[in-house]
Amino acid sequence: MYELEGHALSWPILDHCRNDRRTLWTPLLPHRPRYACRISRTPTIYVSNGSPEITRHIKTIRFLHPFLIKSPCMIKHIHLKNYRSFVDAEVDLAPLTLVLGANGAGKTNFLRAFRDCGPFIDRKPQEGRVPPSGDELPKHFNHILQPVSVKFTTDNGDTICNQFPPSHLRNQTHSRSVMIFHLDPAKISQTEITVANPYILPDGSGTTRTLETLKNGDQEELFQAAHKALITYVPEILKLSFADVENQNGHKQMQVKERGIDTPVHANQLSDGTRIIIGLLAIIHQSTKPPVICLEDIDYGMHPRVFEQVITLMQRIARDQHIQIIGTTHNPYLVDCFQKEPQAVVVVEKKDGASTLATLAQKLGRIHWGVDAPADMPLGNLWFSGFLGGVPEFLRPKKP
Numbered sequence: 001m002y003e004l005e006g007h008a009l010s011w012p013i014l015d016h017c018r019n020d021r022r023t024l025w026t027p028l029l030p031h032r033p034r035y036a037c038r039i040s041r042t043p044t045i046y047v048s049n050g051s052p053e054i055t056r057h058i059k060t061i062r063f064l065h066p067f068l069i070k071s072p073c074m075i076k077h078i079h080l081k082n083y084r085s086f087v088d089a090e091v092d093l094a095p096l097t098l099v100l101g102a103n104g105a106g107k108t109n110f111l112r113a114f115r116d117c118g119p120f121i122d123r124k125p126q127e128g129r130v131p132p133s134g135d136e137l138p139k140h141f142n143h144i145l146q147p148v149s150v151k152f153t154t155d156n157g158d159t160i161c162n163q164f165p166p167s168h169l170r171n172q173t174h175s176r177s178v179m180i181f182h183l184d185p186a187k188i189s190q191t192e193i194t195v196a197n198p199y200i201l202p203d204g205s206g207t208t209r210t211l212e213t214l215k216n217g218d219q220e221e222l223f224q225a226a227h228k229a230l231i232t233y234v235p236e237i238l239k240l241s242f243a244d245v246e247n248q249n250g251h252k253q254m255q256v257k258e259r260g261i262d263t264p265v266h267a268n269q270l271s272d273g274t275r276i277i278i279g280l281l282a283i284i285h286q287s288t289k290p291p292v293i294c295l296e297d298i299d300y301g302m303h304p305r306v307f308e309q310v311i312t313l314m315q316r317i318a319r320d321q322h323i324q325i326i327g328t329t330h331n332p333y334l335v336d337c338f339q340k341e342p343q344a345v346v347v348v349e350k351k352d353g354a355s356t357l358a359t360l361a362q363k364l365g366r367i368h369w370g371v372d373a374p375a376d377m378p379l380g381n382l383w384f385s386g387f388l389g390g391v392p393e394f395l396r397p398k399k400p
Contacts, residue, residue: 073154082148084109084138091357094344095318099328100390101348106355107328111180111294113150117161118178121291134164182296185275189267191253204279208254210286212242219287226285233306273301284317298327299334311337332380339379347390363388
C-alpha cells in the first residue's frame with residue numbers, strides 16, 4: 001500500500017483502473033490540481049494528485065507533465081503507398097531499427113514518413129483512418145493522381161495517414177512531434193540560455209540546456225544515466241558539468257573534466273565524435289521523448305569500438321522505455337552489431353524509380369550460401385560487398 005498525502009492507494013484499488021497494455025491509470029482526484037508523477041515499479045503506475053510526495057515504499061518519483069501521459073505505441077509494421085519515392089513498399093520494424101541504402105535510394109524519405117505523420121502515430125485509430133487534416137502527403141512523381149497513404153501497425157491496431165497533421169497538432173508540444181536528427185557538433189556544444197521544459201532540436205541545439213535542466217532539476221536520475229554512459233564510452237572524460245557564462249545572465253556552458261588535465265575543458269574543444277555521443281545521450285535520456293526518434297548517420301564521428309556499446313544502450317532504452325529508434329548508416333561495421341538481429345536492419349533500394357523495403361533477414365533467406373556468397377562472411381561485409389543489396393548498382397557483384 002502507498003500513502004499519498006493521507007490518501008491510501010492499494011493494489012485492489014489500482015486493479016479497478018483502466019489497464020492499457022503495461023500501464024495502469026488512477027482516476028483523477030477532482031479536488032486536487034492535475035499533476036502527474038511516475039512511480040518506479042512494474043507495471044508502471046501513473047498517479048494524478050497535487051503533490052509528488054509519496055511517503056512509503058517508493059524509490060524514485062519524477063514529474064512528467066501537468067496531464068497524464070500515455071506511453072507511445074511501438075510500431076511493428078509500416079506500409080507506404082505512393083508516398084514520395086515509394087510506390088508500394090512495406091516492412092517490419094524493431095524497437096531499434098537500422099536503415100541501409102545507397103545515396104538517393106530513399107532512406108531519408110523513409111524517415112520523413114515518421115516525421116510527416118508523427119502526431120498520429122500513437123493515437124487510437126478511428127475506423128482505420130485519421131480525421132481529415134491538413135495538406136495531402138507528397139506523392140510519387142509518376143502517380144500524382146493516385147491516392148497516398150502511410151499505414152502504421154502498432155499495439156493499438158492500424159492507423160492510416162494520408163494528410164499532414166492539422167495545425168493545432170503540428171504546433172503543439174514537441175512530445176508528439178517526430179524529428180529527423182542530423183546532429184551538428186557545434187550546435188551540441190554551444191552556450192545556451194536555460195528555459196523551462198527544454199528539448200533537443202534536429203541539429204542538436206538544446207543539448208546544453210536539456211542536460212543542465214536534468215542535472216539541476218528534479219530528474220537527476222536521467223542525467224546520471226546519461227553521465228554514466230558518457231564516461232563509459234569516452235573514458236578520458238571524468239565528469240560532465242555546467243558553468244555560468246560571465247556577463248550573460250542565465251546562459252550556461254557545458255564543460256568536462258578530462259583525465260590528466262587540471263582545468264575544465266569547454267565542450268566546444270571536444271572532438272566531433274565525443275560531442276555527437278553527448279548529443280545522442282541527451283536525445284535518448286531527455287525527459288519527454290517523441291514517439292519515434294529518427295537519426296541520420298547514427299554513427300557519425302564515432303570510433304568503431306564504440307558502436308557496439310552505443311547500439312546496446314539504444315536497444316536497452318528502446319525496450320525499457322518503450323521508445324522506438326530508427327537510424328540510417330553507410331557503415332558496415334555498425335551492421336555487424338546486428339549479426340544476431342538481421343530482422344532489425346532495413347535495406348532501402350531504388351528500382352525503376354521506386355524505393356523498396358526489405359529486412360536483412362529477408363535478404364539472407366534468398367542467398368545460396370557458398371554459391372552467391374561465402375558462408376562465413378560477416379553481415380557487414382555481406383552488405384558492403386553488395387550481396388544483400390542496398391549499394392549502388394555498379395558496385396554489386398556480377399553473377400556468373
